[in-house]
Amino acid sequence: MSTPHNQAQKGEVAKVVLMPGDPLRAKYIAENFLENPVCFNTIRNMFGYTGYYKGKKVSVMGSGMGMPSIGIYSYELYSQYDVDTIIRIGSAGGYTPDLKLFDVTLIESAYSRSSFAQVQSNDPDDIQYPDEELCQTIKDCASNLNLSIKPIRIHSSDVFYCQDDSCTKDAMDHGCQAVEMESFALFHNAKVLHKKAAAICTISDSFAFEEITTPQQREQCFNDMMKIALEASIR
Numbered sequence: 001m002s003t004p005h006n007q008a009q010k011g012e013v014a015k016v017v018l019m020p021g022d023p024l025r026a027k028y029i030a031e032n033f034l035e036n037p038v039c040f041n042t043i044r045n046m047f048g049y050t051g052y053y054k055g056k057k058v059s060v061m062g063s064g065m066g067m068p069s070i071g072i073y074s075y076e077l078y079s080q081y082d083v084d085t086i087i088r089i090g091s092a093g094g095y096t097p098d099l100k101l102f103d104v105t106l107i108e109s110a111y112s113r114s115s116f117a118q119v120q121s122n123d124p125d126d127i128q129y130p131d132e133e134l135c136q137t138i139k140d141c142a143s144n145l146n147l148s149i150k151p152i153r154i155h156s157s158d159v160f161y162c163q164d165d166s167c168t169k170d171a172m173d174h175g176c177q178a179v180e181m182e183s184f185a186l187f188h189n190a191k192v193l194h195k196k197a198a199a200i201c202t203i204s205d206s207f208a209f210e211e212i213t214t215p216q217q218r219e220q221c222f223n224d225m226m227k228i229a230l231e232a233s234i235r
């Protein structure tokens with residue numbers, strides 16, 4: 001079997017998939033954290049790998065940027081590859097000055113003005129939620145590793161470059177502390193397919209101060225988030 005977007009055969013993908021937006025972040029994790037990683041997808045360079053972490057089978061695959069992209073990959077993983085759990089491991093822009101570069105956040109809810117949920121299943125909710133038990137596991141793993149993880153509400157935006165700050169203001173009025181582009185759709189797909197999803201994001205830049213991480217850092221330096229997600233994936 002294969003799909004138009006994923007050439008993996010059934011059984012080549014683990015029950016748990018870690019999903020960064022950047023396919024090169026997926027490659028980095030596979031090559032640096034997994035034992036015996038095998039690449040199962042190269043279509044559109046959306047690399048996917050399955051290997052072993054502490055003896056347990058784990059997959060890692062890029063989602064691409066934005067809700068249409070993660071919408072396709074996550075739907076196929078859940079519905080055609082029998083994946084139970086997807087943990088997004090993303091980057092996010094901080095809205096508030098208390099979120100510093102490299103802070104690791106746990107997404108406890110995702111607010112969006114996207115039509116993704118409405119179009120996908122007539123779901124009018126503008127807030128989507130991750131799996132509570134999985135979030136608790138992630139918090140426990142962070143604590144066991146002695147790493148800090150900040151619970152936040154994320155803004156899942158359809159637009160990276162906005163013409164003015166009205167979209168940011170609206171999101172902050174809805175309690176969002178940072179922005180990314182995928183969690184809302186991932187949580188929605190998990191909900192309609194009765195699967196599990198969570199998201200961990202590392203702060204890569206900020207609307208409150210000038211500093212910014214480089215593309216290379218976003219690919220290879222978010223190791224705390226990667227370790228927490230890997231530990232959670234085998235629990």
Ligand SMILES: O=P(O)(O)O[C@H]1O[C@H](CO)[C@@H](O)[C@H]1O
Pocket residue numbers: 020021022064065066089090091092160179180181182218
């Ligand atoms: O680093 P990733 O996981 O791609 O996440 C964030 O980075 C991209 C924008 O630069 C968007 O996909 C956003 O959600």
Ligand SMILES: O=c1cc[nH]c(=O)[nH]1
Pocket residue numbers: 091092093094160179180181204205
């Ligand atoms: O979507 C994103 C991700 C990181 N930083 C941003 O400003 N937006």
